[in-house]
Amino acid sequence: MPSTRSLTALPKVHVHAHLDGSYPRDAVLALARRRGVDLDPERDLPERTGAPGGPGGWRDVWEFFEAYGRVPALVADLDDLAELCGALVAQEAAEGVVYLEPAVEPQLYAPRLGSLRDVTRVVLEAFADAATRHGVEVGALLTVNTDQDEPIAGDLTDVAVEFAGAGVTAFGTAGFEEPSGLHRFAAHAGRARAAGLPVVAHAGQTGGWECVAEAVDVLGATRISHGVRSVENPEFVRRLVESGIVLDVAPVSNVALGIVPDLAAHPAPVLHRAGVGVTLNADDQLWFGRSVTDQYAVARDVWGFSDADLAALAGHGLRVEGMSARTRQVFGAGLAAWLDDA
Structure with a gap:
């Protein structure tokens, strides 16, 4: 019999969600x-969930990246930013998320709205306030863009270290260019790790498995955003399993940007069956039009995952380092209760 358990009620983490691409539409x-901005939803903020080059699809990641800056440009002051951050937390709470860790790039707003530190502080305060109101734990993955941010990477690291344990829960890198020359950021990642922050790196999206290996070996990353092309090398997949590296994958995003041809061909089930820790995430829900819960619907409806499989998949989120012990306990209990609910 088809399952009737609610996927919204399934407790889950959402840890691969770019702040500026995840605000509620x-x-x-x-x-x-x-x-007073003439923003046409169809022209300026399209939900493109189809295959690349097809109806609703992006031509490639570069077309998407060019469009991405439209939303940060709308934010006129720090109050606007705080409001959007609060709206994001409310959206995720409604999706059954128990731990949210958006990728935050204060450099998209600084120095226009204030210093990197000031922007980060406002984001963290907005997260904390909304987390209390909605019963969700929220951390921030402070992120350096490897395509653009080398000149300010040290300043971003300073901010991450200052707020480590006070809202910032991880240090990350993101970028579309792969391989990324991550040695340029190795010292910054080392400082973050010394401050107690795990490193989460984008890799294995536009580049192959060797880019994931670069993130692990050069930055000391323990989580990888995407990482789906690791499947190209079974020996490296075994290494991921043995070292406990978690892949924060985003199925709908991968199809929309042409990383995989369709959802049925997505590597996540193969990686999961091989024993790799895989979490499901929406990446940029604002642009791709699908929530984190929708990713679990893909696992159920397209990949044929049973409810036990879905709970096991969601359970990989228990391995996210930034989560508090209390949330970890609530999360684990919630997964068991979801399975027990007939």
């Missing part, structure tokens, strides 16, 4: 109206 459109 309605909140962004309301901000545009309030600011």
